[in-house]
Amino acid sequence: MARVVLGMLGCGTVGTGVIRLLSQHNTLHLKKVAIKDAGKQRAVTLPCPLTTDPAELVDDPEIEVLIEVMGGEEPALTLIKKAIDKRKHIVTANKEVLAKHGPELFKLSRQKGVAIFFEASVAGGVPLISTIQKGLEANKINSVVGILNGTTNFILSSMEEKGEDFQTALKKAQELGYAEADPTSDIEGYDVAYKLSILSALAFGKFAEPKTIFRQGIAAIAPQDFINAKQFGYRIKLLGRTQMNERGLNTRVQPHLVPLGHPLAAVSGANNGIVVNGDAVGELTMIGPGAGELPTASAVVGDVINLESALGLPDFASYFQAAISPSFADLADPGDWVSPHYIRLEVKDTPGVIGRIGTAFGNHQLSIRSIIQKDASQGQASVVVMTQAAPTRNMDAAIEELKQEQFLRDQAVVLPLLEATS
Amino acid sequence: MARVVLGMLGCGTVGTGVIRLLSQHNTLHLKKVAIKDAGKQRAVTLPCPLTTDPAELVDDPEIEVLIEVMGGEEPALTLIKKAIDKRKHIVTANKEVLAKHGPELFKLSRQKGVAIFFEASVAGGVPLISTIQKGLEANKINSVVGILNGTTNFILSSMEEKGEDFQTALKKAQELGYAEADPTSDIEGYDVAYKLSILSALAFGKFAEPKTIFRQGIAAIAPQDFINAKQFGYRIKLLGRTQMNERGLNTRVQPHLVPLGHPLAAVSGANNGIVVNGDAVGELTMIGPGAGELPTASAVVGDVINLESALGLPDFASYFQAAISPSFADLADPGDWVSPHYIRLEVKDTPGVIGRIGTAFGNHQLSIRSIIQKDASQGQASVVVMTQAAPTRNMDAAIEELKQEQFLRDQAVVLPLLEATS
Numbered sequence: 001m002a003r004v005v006l007g008m009l010g011c012g013t014v015g016t017g018v019i020r021l022l023s024q025h026n027t028l029h030l031k032k033v034a035i036k037d038a039g040k041q042r043a044v045t046l047p048c049p050l051t052t053d054p055a056e057l058v059d060d061p062e063i064e065v066l067i068e069v070m071g072g073e074e075p076a077l078t079l080i081k082k083a084i085d086k087r088k089h090i091v092t093a094n095k096e097v098l099a100k101h102g103p104e105l106f107k108l109s110r111q112k113g114v115a116i117f118f119e120a121s122v123a124g125g126v127p128l129i130s131t132i133q134k135g136l137e138a139n140k141i142n143s144v145v146g147i148l149n150g151t152t153n154f155i156l157s158s159m160e161e162k163g164e165d166f167q168t169a170l171k172k173a174q175e176l177g178y179a180e181a182d183p184t185s186d187i188e189g190y191d192v193a194y195k196l197s198i199l200s201a202l203a204f205g206k207f208a209e210p211k212t213i214f215r216q217g218i219a220a221i222a223p224q225d226f227i228n229a230k231q232f233g234y235r236i237k238l239l240g241r242t243q244m245n246e247r248g249l250n251t252r253v254q255p256h257l258v259p260l261g262h263p264l265a266a267v268s269g270a271n272n273g274i275v276v277n278g279d280a281v282g283e284l285t286m287i288g289p290g291a292g293e294l295p296t297a298s299a300v301v302g303d304v305i306n307l308e309s310a311l312g313l314p315d316f317a318s319y320f321q322a323a324i325s326p327s328f329a330d331l332a333d334p335g336d337w338v339s340p341h342y343i344r345l346e347v348k349d350t351p352g353v354i355g356r357i358g359t360a361f362g363n364h365q366l367s368i369r370s371i372i373q374k375d376a377s378q379g380q381a382s383v384v385v386m387t388q389a390a391p392t393r394n395m396d397a398a399i400e401e402l403k404q405e406q407f408l409r410d411q412a413v414v415l416p417l418l419e420a421t422s
Numbered sequence: 423m424a425r426v427v428l429g430m431l432g433c434g435t436v437g438t439g440v441i442r443l444l445s446q447h448n449t450l451h452l453k454k455v456a457i458k459d460a461g462k463q464r465a466v467t468l469p470c471p472l473t474t475d476p477a478e479l480v481d482d483p484e485i486e487v488l489i490e491v492m493g494g495e496e497p498a499l500t501l502i503k504k505a506i507d508k509r510k511h512i513v514t515a516n517k518e519v520l521a522k523h524g525p526e527l528f529k530l531s532r533q534k535g536v537a538i539f540f541e542a543s544v545a546g547g548v549p550l551i552s553t554i555q556k557g558l559e560a561n562k563i564n565s566v567v568g569i570l571n572g573t574t575n576f577i578l579s580s581m582e583e584k585g586e587d588f589q590t591a592l593k594k595a596q597e598l599g600y601a602e603a604d605p606t607s608d609i610e611g612y613d614v615a616y617k618l619s620i621l622s623a624l625a626f627g628k629f630a631e632p633k634t635i636f637r638q639g640i641a642a643i644a645p646q647d648f649i650n651a652k653q654f655g656y657r658i659k660l661l662g663r664t665q666m667n668e669r670g671l672n673t674r675v676q677p678h679l680v681p682l683g684h685p686l687a688a689v690s691g692a693n694n695g696i697v698v699n700g701d702a703v704g705e706l707t708m709i710g711p712g713a714g715e716l717p718t719a720s721a722v723v724g725d726v727i728n729l730e731s732a733l734g735l736p737d738f739a740s741y742f743q744a745a746i747s748p749s750f751a752d753l754a755d756p757g758d759w760v761s762p763h764y765i766r767l768e769v770k771d772t773p774g775v776i777g778r779i780g781t782a783f784g785n786h787q788l789s790i791r792s793i794i795q796k797d798a799s800q801g802q803a804s805v806v807v808m809t810q811a812a813p814t815r816n817m818d819a820a821i822e823e824l825k826q827e828q829f830l831r832d833q834a835v836v837l838p839l840l841e842a843t844s
Contacts (some may be wrong), residue, residue: 020802023563025560032655060662096697119557125703127553130552130557131552131553131557132547134549134556134722134728135552135724136720137724138443138719138720138721138724139720204464261690263685263709278720280715280716280717280720281547281548281716281717282547282699282709282714282716283711284547284548284710285706286706287707287709288703288704288705288706289704294701294703294704295704296701297560298558298560298561300560301560301702302557302559302560302561306559310732347608374595
């Protein structure tokens, strides 16, 4: 087989892993790597010349496949578009570029007859994308629900296991290199929203524009929420979920109470775990490393090898992405989302509080499964409410009503429950 | 796209599901189905003629792809060989034929330039085969360990949850349709051995001849083994595992103690669960339905669709199975397998028994992690030993030595422990 000529944009953690793995495949020839800082020490010896000018790769007619592992929106987006314009196939790990500009990129790639492979952009080493695209080809996908961010899963696992508060667990994750100095993208759910945009394209044919995806981060969760959850038989996990129903695409990032017997409850530390529900297969769970040098490089190089094998296909570009439409999906109103909820209210311990909480929920058609007052001391108490399934809109309205009450001491913590069969 | 013409051998549970799913794909045209009993009532309306003569399909030059879902060794093997000889591509769910005759069939298919797709032959709806072949393409596989038989997993789950003995749980599984009237293939591990033969071909390039695979069934396990396992933090699961080391391929079917935190411990009922260890990705877990009409049909029809898309490839046959060698692997001596073990010995409760057991283990270089005497009553007792890792050969020799003792009342139950990182 002729050697496929590759170029690579970026050589950080993932790029280093790619170089390690490519050395085992002699049909693949890495011609040049573009980097930002030519003076930086690297953990691998590069098998090819370096350049600080990415145009040298994008404009090189000999390079057939461009690997993009630089990350971030720009200049990655501009470089990928130029490379597609020059009819290069793209292998990318860049969730942000795909999530925000997927429709434009896929439209362009179809016009130019090239392929975009992106296994590494979601769930790192877990071959989730090829599983949805090829392994579940005979299925209509109903939903995808998962733990898609290792950083927040690590933090939540620490809080649960060690009773730490959020700030302590975050600081430890930063010290261990699991969380970045600015952790906003992880803890506020942006990272998961990018991944959900891509998963929506695979499962339902259209990207979900990240800024339109409902997001709730993990910063408001406190140690007592884990204790409360455990008493009811749950664990707290940040989930991304996307699901098509009659009102449109429901796509959201939100910490959930996950039942202990559910396969996602067992996903601990920095791992990712995803449940895909297909009309024929039922529920398929995949669990594995969501990040890291070699796992992510495993996905990138797997893409390169699969792309190489398929290069001879007559209708090559459409073989891999015919089903992805070049437009963003219309998302359903997040208030329509129906779920049971866990609510923790910090209140002044005065007579009649439980009654007024119950009334507020009743005013918005929320049935209560259980209501428990806990930890009453020094005139303060914690009230934990578990509701039956109801639209999020009603939940929000009930909480709004309670905010008018003098007895509410703090923001309510409101978390949906993942049902045993999602 | 031109319509691909299909024929199907067999129309039982899986075939019925295939017909249901094929109706959703109008590029696929099912021309004829061969069945055994023309008078049988079927759950679906067939979209094409039936025949009781399979040669009508095998000899039909218009049929490009033959789906084989009849099961069993013959006449399936002969019909598949004839079809390959006539240059038809094969999609099969037949683990027995592949496990026993894989080398011959793959050699023949390469000579004739056709492909054999077999996603449905292992783990039903779980797309394990495409994951190993395509999703983990950049990895050298170290091991595959899994719960590959839903019948035995259902029985073991029942025994654990309800404290039932083996015969009761088996009978219930038969009544519910989870176990066959003759359950030998499931409970003695033959079914898992077939699947391991196929997984060995995918992971290490060579089939493992089923009759050479070490097998231990589940019939000797008793309710107290689940109680003992739980006290040590384990659950009992029938595992198939295949792993390459310096002595050759280690491939075995054996009930194991699985640590409660391990992802396979959470696989309950009739589900399958598999952990693939690759050098780049680390551990990847997949869990899903291992059998059933639609899940298995999902795998069959997925194969047909992927085959259809790839039909234009210039080097089509080698694209999918170049890495599978047309010969059986040399298996390592099962006695070389190194593992910690759980042993339950039923003994007469006489002085010195613990000492003599300890001595027998010591005589064969087995270090004991713990030894507990339980349930002493009416002159009888149960002794539970947990050993450190040692070759199975030493374990067998120690048990042989103990059989000479007068105090041993019954067969020893010996189960390996799955380590937290397998």
